[in-house]
Amino acid sequence: MKTRSNRKAYLYIYRVRILKSLAYRFDVYGNILMQCIIMFASAFFWKALYQNADRVQGVGVDSMLVYTVISTMMSVLFMTGVEQRVMDSVKKGTVATDMLKPVRLFGMYFFEDLGNITALIFQNMLPIFLIGSFCIALPKATTIGDFLLFLPSMIMAFAINWLLAACFSMWSFTAINMGPMLQVKKHVIRLLSGSIIPMWFFPGWLASVLNVLPFVYIYQLPLDIYIGKCDLEDVLPRMGIQFGWVCVLFILFVLLEKRVTEKVLIQGG
Numbered sequence: 001m002k003t004r005s006n007r008k009a010y011l012y013i014y015r016v017r018i019l020k021s022l023a024y025r026f027d028v029y030g031n032i033l034m035q036c037i038i039m040f041a042s043a044f045f046w047k048a049l050y051q052n053a054d055r056v057q058g059v060g061v062d063s064m065l066v067y068t069v070i071s072t073m074m075s076v077l078f079m080t081g082v083e084q085r086v087m088d089s090v091k092k093g094t095v096a097t098d099m100l101k102p103v104r105l106f107g108m109y110f111f112e113d114l115g116n117i118t119a120l121i122f123q124n125m126l127p128i129f130l131i132g133s134f135c136i137a138l139p140k141a142t143t144i145g146d147f148l149l150f151l152p153s154m155i156m157a158f159a160i161n162w163l164l165a166a167c168f169s170m171w172s173f174t175a176i177n178m179g180p181m182l183q184v185k186k187h188v189i190r191l192l193s194g195s196i197i198p199m200w201f202f203p204g205w206l207a208s209v210l211n212v213l214p215f216v217y218i219y220q221l222p223l224d225i226y227i228g229k230c231d232l233e234d235v236l237p238r239m240g241i242q243f244g245w246v247c248v249l250f251i252l253f254v255l256l257e258k259r260v261t262e263k264v265l266i267q268g269g
Helices: 002-023 025-049 061-077 082-092 095-099 105-135 144-173 179-192 204-210 220-226 232-267
Strands: none
Touching (some): 025 061, 025 105, 061 144, 061 220, 082 095, 082 144, 095 105, 105 144, 105 232, 144 220, 220 232
């Protein structure tokens, strides 16, 4: 009965967050404008780079334009609010009472983010898809097989991104102001994950280092799969590593959550 009650509570949180997200239309227009500026700037950059070359690192200009549109759409899905929510709760001193609610604190934040993303799919991602399709390139996967592999990789990429955000948010319990750190973390992940510049344009030694870290499995791997950059023999081991990072980050998240919960409930914040 308790599990069923918790499930209803999470679904309620999910629905409320969708309705709340749909109410802020001005923020939606601002986000669409910002994402489109980045998308068009990237597209113009790749067109200029490929002006005198048919292919770079085995990838043609058409694939790079698809890469740009899909990357921009993915950035909408990877918007997380868990860090800001934790920071606000700690600042206001409400985090202890939030932990006493009949749902898990980070479970509540997770379903809030899911609700927000659901609204963003229609508010932001769909307009970006239409604008990108008409003005840049139709973001069509190379093959149906690539698209089918892209979907589970995309889900694991979302899990890695959210778990990183959740783990990072727990610094709020020791840091006075997380605002600047959140901005640095956001831009570092975009830069080192292949969202803006693919890994194959990085120096070999740096790309080798980054392939060990979880960031490339947020954007680079799903995008490589989508544009057909890597074959099946290469994709499956990389997806195995991606799944491994999901497991590692989930274990780290559980350990940090337990430590933070004990600290708050014992010391009162």
